[in-house]
Amino acid sequence: MFSPADLLVIPFDDWVNTFVRGFLVPNFRDVFRAAQVPITATLNGLDGLFQWIPMLVTTALLALAALKWAGRGIALFAVLGLFFIDMIELWPETMTTLAMIITAVLFCAVIGVPLGILAARSNKLWTVTRPILDIMQTIPSFVYLVPIVMLFGVGTTPGIIATIIFALPPIVRLTNLGIRNVRGDLIEAANAFGSTGWQMLWDVQIPLALRTIMAGLNQTLMLALSMVVIAALIGAGGLGLVVNTGLGRLDVGGATAGGVGIVILAIILDRITQGMGEANGVNTVSLRQTLMNLFRSRGSQPEGETKKAG
Amino acid sequence: MQAKLSVRNVFKIFGDAPDEARERLERGETKEEIFEATGSTVGVQDANFDVGEGEIFVVMGLSGSGKSTLVRMLNGLIKPTSGEILIDGEDVASCDAETLRRIRRSKITMVFQHFALFPHWTVAENAAYGLKIKGVGASERRERALKALGQVGLTAWADSKPSELSGGMQQRVGLARGLATDAQILLMDEPFGALDPLIRREMQDELLELQKTLKKTIVFITHDLNEALLLGDRIAIMQDGRFVQVGTAQEIVSEPADDYVAAFVADIDRGRVFTADTVFNDPEAVVLGKDTADVAMRRMEELNRNALYVLDGKKVAGVVTYQDLATATRENGVDGDILSKVLITDYPTAESEHQLADLYGAASAGLPIAVTDEKDRLIGIVEPESVFAQLSGDETSEPDADKPSDPAMQRKGDANV
Numbered sequence: 153m154f155s156p157a158d159l160l161v162i163p164f165d166d167w168v169n170t171f172v173r174g175f176l177v178p179n180f181r182d183v184f185r186a187a188q189v190p191i192t193a194t195l196n197g198l199d200g201l202f203q204w205i206p207m208l209v210t211t212a213l214l215a216l217a218a219l220k221w222a223g224r225g226i227a228l229f230a231v232l233g234l235f236f237i238d239m240i241e242l243w244p245e246t247m248t249t250l251a252m253i254i255t256a257v258l259f260c261a262v263i264g265v266p267l268g269i270l271a272a273r274s275n276k277l278w279t280v281t282r283p284i285l286d287i288m289q290t291i292p293s294f295v296y297l298v299p300i301v302m303l304f305g306v307g308t309t310p311g312i313i314a315t316i317i318f319a320l321p322p323i324v325r326l327t328n329l330g331i332r333n334v335r336g337d338l339i340e341a342a343n344a345f346g347s348t349g350w351q352m353l354w355d356v357q358i359p360l361a362l363r364t365i366m367a368g369l370n371q372t373l374m375l376a377l378s379m380v381v382i383a384a385l386i387g388a389g390g391l392g393l394v395v396n397t398g399l400g401r402l403d404v405g406g407a408t409a410g411g412v413g414i415v416i417l418a419i420i421l422d423r424i425t426q427g428m429g430e431a432n433g434v435n436t437v438s439l440r441q442t443l444m445n446l447f448r449s450r451g452s453q454p455e456g457e458t459k460k461a462g
Numbered sequence: 463m464q465a466k467l468s469v470r471n472v473f474k475i476f477g478d479a480p481d482e483a484r485e486r487l488e489r490g491e492t493k494e495e496i497f498e499a500t501g502s503t504v505g506v507q508d509a510n511f512d513v514g515e516g517e518i519f520v521v522m523g524l525s526g527s528g529k530s531t532l533v534r535m536l537n538g539l540i541k542p543t544s545g546e547i548l549i550d551g552e553d554v555a556s557c558d559a560e561t562l563r564r565i566r567r568s569k570i571t572m573v574f575q576h577f578a579l580f581p582h583w584t585v586a587e588n589a590a591y592g593l594k595i596k597g598v599g600a601s602e603r604r605e606r607a608l609k610a611l612g613q614v615g616l617t618a619w620a621d622s623k624p625s626e627l628s629g630g631m632q633q634r635v636g637l638a639r640g641l642a643t644d645a646q647i648l649l650m651d652e653p654f655g656a657l658d659p660l661i662r663r664e665m666q667d668e669l670l671e672l673q674k675t676l677k678k679t680i681v682f683i684t685h686d687l688n689e690a691l692l693l694g695d696r697i698a699i700m701q702d703g704r705f706v707q708v709g710t711a712q713e714i715v716s717e718p719a720d721d722y723v724a725a726f727v728a729d730i731d732r733g734r735v736f737t738a739d740t741v742f743n744d745p746e747a748v749v750l751g752k753d754t755a756d757v758a759m760r761r762m763e764e765l766n767r768n769a770l771y772v773l774d775g776k777k778v779a780g781v782v783t784y785q786d787l788a789t790a791t792r793e794n795g796v797d798g799d800i801l802s803k804v805l806i807t808d809y810p811t812a813e814s815e816h817q818l819a820d821l822y823g824a825a826s827a828g829l830p831i832a833v834t835d836e837k838d839r840l841i842g843i844v845e846p847e848s849v850f851a852q853l854s855g856d857e858t859s860e861p862d863a864d865k866p867s868d869p870a871m872q873r874k875g876d877a878n879v
């Protein structure tokens with residue numbers, strides 16, 4: 153049976169090899185190495201800090217944050233969960249993972265929010281950005297691990313870079329969406345009073361998009377957490393390493409312990425950032441109020457769920 | 463009157479083929495035909511008008527007639543396809559972004575149909591928005607915002623969020639935001655369109671009340687003819703992007719330019735459009751202590767009226783009816799004192815700008831109505847029949863031919879720059 157390969161075989165893998173090995177690596181290796189300096193610095197700073205702060209203090213701070221933004225239940229969960237992590241002797245690894253996650257999310261925000269804002273202001277930029285984000289989200293992360301290793305080497309920083317690539321899309325998308333969805337008449341009003349582009353951004357667009365941007369940040373955080381194990385494949389430390397080691401030795405107990413640590417951390421961080429988003433979202437107040445008024449006018453009590461509506 | 467805002471030959475054509483659309487317009491094709499042929503929409507065609515300082519210029523038309531497009535061109539939110547828009551001599555249509563910003567910050571401001579208040583700020587912060595943009599310091603900003611809120615009666619709500627306010631109150635905040643910057647020109651795009659009728663009426667009265675002291679130059683958009691007639695010093699009627707008629711309320715109602723306008727004005731409340739000065743006669747009167755009953759009766763016969771006002775010096779003393787005089791003279795003989803004996807001092811009065819709808823009750827009583835000025839001097843007399851004639855649109859019973867020189871009409875006529 154005929155197949156197109158009989159006619160022509162395309163050496164696609166060779167091309168990629170040539171491109172990466174022959175062009176990118178020799179020419180840009182120094183650039184890439186330099187690019188990871190700020191990431192390494194941030195990571196080391198945070199890791200050092202988290203390892204230095206006594207476990208009880210960190211637990212108390214996280215529990216307080218949970219109490220403020222996510223409610224009593226999550227605060228209690230945070231205390232119990234973190235105690236559990238400490239008792240299974242994974243505290244230092246958990247703090248390394250936390251430092252990695254925060255570093256990754258920080259850089260995602262620093263890159264993603266301005267990019268999202270720019271993309272929201274220019275349709276051209278958005279038509280270019282969008283397919284790139286699609287690729288970033290659909291491409292399996294294993295595919296870019298190899299070039300990352302070649303360009304950046306192995307270690308925690310390359311792991312964070314892989315995490316940044318994987319976790320960046322939602323914050324860009326949702327920042328773009330949030331800014332674009334600011335009501336047209338408010339933009340018109342801001343223009344009618346003679347505001348400049350910056351004034352519009354600070355006074356109107358960012359505050360009104362904040363809720364959506366925070367939702368993007370929350371998604372980015374969750375994606376970053378899901379990369380913890382994969383990043384460990386290229387030498388990142390923390391809980392991911394625990395899981396990987398367990399996997400390598402067929403040590404079910406060790407792998408599970410690492411996994412449980414990640415889950416506990418994920419739940420705490422997810423709930424806190426979600427709560428922050430809602431507290432910051434100006435629309436929440438009015439939305440909540442509208443719903444409450446609605447319920448009130450129907451004669452029944454406002455329900456707890458209304459808090460999370462929207 | 464000084465023109466604050468001049469619009470010259472302004473066209474706005476939405477779409478990719480403005481030139482072709484223009485040519486077709488000149489050939490007399492309609493908006494629909496042009497849209498079918500070119501895909502371009504005629505938003506506004508050949509708008510020409512001036513708005514004088516302190517004038518309320520109302521643009522009225524059906525949905526899609528181009529009102530919003532027109533008003534947005536006045537502050538540059540939409541760039542006209544061609545034409546000039548002059549604010550104090552500066553052309554908004556062609557100036558650079560920096561100039562446009564300066565004009566928007568200091569000279570022209572806008573009130574929106576759906577309020578467009580910033581939900582993340584308090585009422586006071588909203589009202590202070592224009593000042594914030596201008597770079598006014600926080601304490602002065604708040605002070606001036608509170609002053610503006612005071613003008614619209616919302617001081618007590620300064621620290622609430624807009625979402626806690628009713629629609630009418632929210633629009634007052636919108637108005638306060640416009641007033642706070644001290645811009646002379648106020649654009650209002652269907653500002654009361656989203657309010658229910660009662661609140662709308664209240665807001666209209668309030669706007670007129672405010673305008674008495676503020677004397678802003680207002681371009682007011684509405685699709686409600688009654689609102690247009692109530693508020694407008696002059697009214698432009700728009701159809702398919704074109705002005706079909708520009709004139710005072712009374713001109714539009716009494717002489718509609720075409721069938722389109724005529725259909726609009728057919729069922730409006732004429733009593734709210736026409737004022738006492740459109741129907742009053744010369745202040746014919748006799749003078750107390752000087753003229754006798756005999757003279758009064760003869761005057762009434764000459765004028766073919768059955769009642770006559772009596773002056774005491776310059777002031778109105780009262781009114782006498784032919785019947786009372788006739789009865790009195792029959793009983794007492796012709797005597798100088800009869801006038802004051804039969805004088806009805808409880809006579810109906812009105813001011814020249816009073817609406818006919820408000821004279822209806824007085825007119826029903828049968829006595830002529832004394833039209834007085836602010837110093838209580840008699841400036842005209844309204845016969846009950848002419849009120850009813852005007853209300854029913856019966857043009858045959860127009861008052862005296864000297865009507866156009868009535869002081870009040872002169873004032874309105876001035877607005878025609």
Ligand SMILES: Nc1ncnc2c1ncn2[C@@H]1O[C@H](COP(=O)(O)OP(=O)(O)OP(=O)(O)O)[C@@H](O)[C@H]1O
Pocket residue numbers: 476477503504505523524525526527528529530531532685
């Ligand atoms: N951005 C736009 N692009 C294309 N066509 C437009 C645009 N804005 C308005 N139009 C068209 O221009 C015409 C005038 O619209 P405009 O909004 O000015 O009407 P309007 O008198 O304000 O109506 P309404 O009473 O519904 O507010 C309409 O036919 C509309 O479809």
Ligand SMILES: [Mg+2]
Pocket residue numbers: 529530531
């Ligand atoms: Mg409109």
